[in-house]
Amino acid sequence: MGTKFEKNLLRLITGIGILSFINLLRKPPLKDWLIIFLLKGYIASILDNLLVKKGYLQYPVNLFKFFDISAVFSYLVFPVSCIYFNQVTKNSNIFGILFKCLLFSLPSTLFEHWLQKNTKLIKYKKSWSSFHSFFSIASTFLIVRFLMGIIRRVANKQSQY
Numbered sequence: 001m002g003t004k005f006e007k008n009l010l011r012l013i014t015g016i017g018i019l020s021f022i023n024l025l026r027k028p029p030l031k032d033w034l035i036i037f038l039l040k041g042y043i044a045s046i047l048d049n050l051l052v053k054k055g056y057l058q059y060p061v062n063l064f065k066f067f068d069i070s071a072v073f074s075y076l077v078f079p080v081s082c083i084y085f086n087q088v089t090k091n092s093n094i095f096g097i098l099f100k101c102l103l104f105s106l107p108s109t110l111f112e113h114w115l116q117k118n119t120k121l122i123k124y125k126k127s128w129s130s131f132h133s134f135f136s137i138a139s140t141f142l143i144v145r146f147l148m149g150i151i152r153r154v155a156n157k158q159s160q161y
Contacts, residue, residue: 006061006119010072014063017076024083033083035151040082040144044074047136056128060120070122078140081108085141086148097145105138112137 024033048069051057059070085104089097113130115121 003061003120006121007063009119010061010063010121013077014072017072017080020080021076021083024080024087027087032086032148032152036083036086036144036148037079039147040079040140041075043140043143044078045069047140048074051128054126056124056126056132058123058125060123078108078137082141082144086145089145097142101138101141101145104141105134108137109134 021037027033048057052059052068059068062070062072064071081104085100089100092100109130112122112133116124116130
């Protein structure tokens with residue numbers, strides 16, 4: 001079990017995540033943001049499950065006991081941050097996308113590093129490091145952004161017919 005501090009921190013992060021998600025839904029196009037939310041959650045949960053099963057990461061304290069992964073981060077925090085990332089890069093060129101990816105991934109990685117060092121919310125095992133976290137966070141931002149670009153192009157072509 002976790003300490004009261006860790007449980008309360010997860011509750012606070014969950015509340016902020018829910019409020020941020022509600023705020024995001026007010027900006028069109030709603031369907032794009034929902035697709036990004038679900039896509040990022042799906043990708044994050046697959047990667048997180050794989051990393052936990054392979055023994056690279058562990059989440060000793062969790063609000064939901066039936067998950068081996070951090071449901072708060074995989075299903076709420078990272079998807080919400082990915083929506084924000086997609087909103088600010090919607091009309092960006094490749095250099096703008098890469099730069100903004102750095103601006104989103106670095107604070108996420110630093111926060112995760114702080115959590116890993118100061119709480120029992122995440123534990124790095126084997127050869128996992130903050131560098132690996134940065135790469136996985138940044139790559140999933142870019143993968144979702146790329147997939148949304150394809151989805152938008154296909155949807156625009158279909159709407160022309």
